[in-house]
Amino acid sequence: MPDNSAGNSAIENSVMRNFIGSRAMPDLVYHSPKEISDLLSMVDAHGTSARVVAGCTDFIPSVRTGRWSFDQELNLIDISKLPVLNQIEKTDDVLKIGASVSLTRILESPEVKVHCPVLAQAVEQMASLQVRNTATMGGNICMASPAADTVPPLLVSDAWVIIQDAQGEHKVLLTDFFTGPGRSVLTSGQVLTHICIPVKKANEAAWFQKIGTRTAVIISVVSAAVRVTISNGVCDTARIALGSVAPTPVRVAEAEQFLEGKPLDDQVIAECARMAAQAISPISDLRSSKEYRKDVARTLVKRSILACREALK
Amino acid sequence: MKMPLTFMLNNQQTTLEVDARQTLLEVLRNQGGMTSVHRSCEEGECGACTVLLNDEPVNACLVLAASVQGASVLTSEGLVKNGKPHPLMKAFTDELGIQCGFCTPGMLMNAYALINRAGDNLLTDQVIRKTLEGNLCRCTGYVNIIKSVHTAQKAKLAGEWW
């Protein structure tokens, strides 16, 4: 995630790194496997010197800003040329998206439009066309940024990821994937290969909204995704996820539970939004204060539920 | 790691000796001589380095050169035919969609892909603005750039295009 890493923020007398406007790329060996088996053996063989990249739109800025530095020669394993990871498939009730599918392809995919429109809605508001043309959803998830915009829609969609390593395939619910800012359950030797999303049902609507200091090409100050299913005018299931308000994107369970079993009237929605904002304790940083984050989270949740209600009419 | 890189550069098969750690931006400028591909932020934020990779705009500063093996790359130099400006370039000059000229090559490439994608559909201001959001310009306020894109599309629909 592009941020202000040219200088560190902790003040200590000796160990602060030099301010350098743009840092050099590390020495690296470039690998471009064409088969999953090659990929897995490379990741396994190179251990901690291996780094899997897809679109590089996070990798390169991280190097330039010094957020990442490498003492040893790096084995860069580019998964973007793997045909099997470059597919969007629909099987039964699941939409399965390969880790190297670009954001642009997700945005333009008819399957995504029909089966997970809230994801397309989020992707459309991400980065710029140039970045979307190379960046991947796998990368967006793996960088584990609290502000990653594809994550709230995936969380509310009950998505899971498939991780592969020498031992085989593992299915991990996205709710269990993140362990902190920039951290996830992925360990060295593992690759995220697919993202799986249960398809949208008939009585269901979902909505994504984000807010930043500017409209376009902006990292979210807060993002919100909501998904509700309705039967007989009453909310069956509710999912509410927020980005940029905690060390990882989060779901707000209490607010979700509050909504379930209730009609989506204005009062219920307002209360639910209030609870969602109540549940989070964001931090202040260079993009926003915690007060604004809490405040606007409430508005985004409220508006997203309203939009779902409108869509279900 | 040094390696030979073979790709289509402005419609010509090209082989360059590159280092695996180089970005496409560095290789196009330093080894390829394509100095219209401008460098500013090197972090994908400004769009000055926009080129077409297999016909789609990307920021050359965020692409590893090694990854374009066998691909096709088009820079604004590649739009020039027999020394003549492309109709898109002519539109930018006519409408003064260029001031300092630093953002221009990137703008051109993004606009070129947009107009090609649009086919016969007339582009709206809104679509042009949304598409160019990743190409920052500090001089023009974008007004004449948007005009230039409209004018260029008209030229294309009138059959003046390559």
Place this chain on the structure above:
Amino acid sequence: MKKREERLILGKGQYADDLAFFNMAHLVFVGSPHAHARIVSIDTKKALALPGVITVITGKEVAAHTRPLPVQANFTSKGWTWRLADVYAIPADKVRWHGEPVAAVVAEDEETARRAADLVEVAYEALPLAGDLRTALSPGAPKVYDDWEDNKQVHLVFDFGDPEKAFAMADQVLQVTNREGRVTGVPIEPRGCVGLYDTKNDTLEMWGSFQTPFLSRHNIAATLGVPEAKVKINAVDIGGAFGLKIHAWKENVVALASKLSGRPVKWMEPHRDFMATGPHQRDVFWDGTIAFKNDGTLLGLKATVFHDLGVESTNKGIAALSIFPACSSPTNMYKWVGMHVEGIGTVTNKSFYCAYRGYGKDKGIKFIEAAINQVAKKLHMTPEAIRMKNFIQPDEFPYHQINNYVLDSGDYPAVLNKAMEMADLDFFRKRKKELAGQGRYLGIGLVTAIEPAGVAVPNCQMGGITEARVLITPDGSVEVHSDRTEIGQGAEISHATIVADILGMDMAHIHVKRVTSDFIGQGPLSSRGAVYPASAVAKAAKLLRKKVVQCAGSLMKIPADQVVLEKGYIYPVNAPEKKISYAQFADKMFFFPGPRGLDPEILKAHDHLLDVTTTWYSPTTPESGSSYTSFCVSADIAVVEVDIDTGVTQIVKYVHVHDAGTIINAQVVDGQIQGGIVQGIGEALYEGLNYDENGQLMNTSFSNYLIPTSVEAPDIEIAHLETPSPFSETGSKGMGEAPIIGSKAVILDAIEDALSDFGIRVNDAPATPEKVRKWIRQASGQNQ
């Protein structure tokens, strides 16, 4: 005919980053991670051990081989505070701001230099900060410059007209405050250059993004201790400047690196460096009281403006000097009885302050426009009514303003009327009321401004020098030389148009030359371009035309007043068929002048050489002391909608009416306006340089110093009036900065109008969504 634009669009531009010389080395700066710290030691061993590293220059080398940066402005007067600090291009003792260079690595290639930059080991002892204006001014504050008494750099005091009388006449007074956050210009291209020190001849030549080569030569020569005559500075294609490339600072280190290494040395600055160590601007706080009558007549102002200057400018004294126009400009376009304005500038541990589109004159205007709109509200007048009441009238020009400005010309009411008509004010005012009932908040902003342009200030390097040369070559083409670098503001088209018109030639034959330090002049700063250089070029072309006419008359044996110059040909008015081309004419003048061709008297008077060099100086400045020559006029009206739940502002409509005198090229003028307006919108809504409590700059990239993209930039409706300036050679007025002034003020005014139900004063730019929301919450007593 757009020669330069055609060349650039074909990819033939040569910007600083495109420069390549045989055997060229590359330089990368190592910046301080601390905002204020003593440099204990620098260990360059590891860096030097990296293969490909040539040398590492630190403050020690800089102190040994160069002098402190020269004084560029010394604007002292009795009773004022005016301090200048001795600074070197790289400090040896302590660092004073986050990012300040402590070393420069020179290597065979840039990549190696960047790697080595990470290996330079600097030990620091952190010092307490004077991190903001309030801290810096408080008693016992940490000192930025140890040898100063305190951190106050400047305190200027001005009395214009009779302020006491103004306040005595007043029915009412109103206190108004206004804050503008710290911003910067952000051309998309950062700074860069190549230095080539020729050790055989002891000469230095540089190529790069130099906005003012003549001034840069003086400053670089002075720093390196080389005679100016042995230094040449060449401006190459420049990717935007807006004042930020007037500098010659890091460039000194590049020159030194070339001298020490005996190699051409290139430096291309990364964008983050430009943000952290580039010129910053604004960051002012105004506290003033405005005096007026109940009928809306404006009388006077008493105000103090505080500037957070950051460290001493690398253009020493130039930052402090910008306080002078800030203090003078509140008079704007109205009649006043008197003003008392004080300007205070403080050094802090932030990057330095220098020119960015506006240079101070913008500040006073933005403040007074906000103040006048407050007065209008208080008196229940419309913003247009109060302006109409106080405008200087069209028959009053030239008008001697109380601050010595001699306002040249204009029709202020006509400009405002036109803008109101275009903006459909009545419609939007009605619409605002309609929407109010639906929980939507529309706001209409209105401001008017003049832009003081064409600067000449005594006691500084911006004294008004300019030189131009126009000559016809033996093949009949024309060379135009001036100090006006092309920074994307249409210098070449404008110059070529002026010369082509005067000489009756096609623009294809006019060649505007790249600017080098060989040409005297302070360059295109403070909107001088259309005033000084353009006037000098027009004057030279007119003198040249006289020569052409005289020689052609002599050649054709007709009186000079019967010679016609048209479309590249010269002919007797009565015998167009006898036309000769400029090429034929020039050939005769250069190689076969005569005696059978030309009147011997012409030869004796040396009048046959078709080459004129001349200078130009403002006709008003010498006697009045008016530091500006022309004053273009503008009115901005904006309609915005504010989403009160998120604080997000949307621009619904934007109208700008402009009178910049005679228009040389309408496209160029419109381009300046559109670009300037969008920059002003950026300042009003998004842009801010924020330092954290440790003095770390938080906005060093395009992802967090947010300039408008094509999505936020609005459609802009423009109309022109053309009242020629009597004081410039072409009737044109400088106008490069006006749009950024009005647009920032009008957007803030419109937001305030949108929030009128909440009674909020929008007086702290930028009005980011977060800030707007905070104001709303405060105003409505919400504390969540």
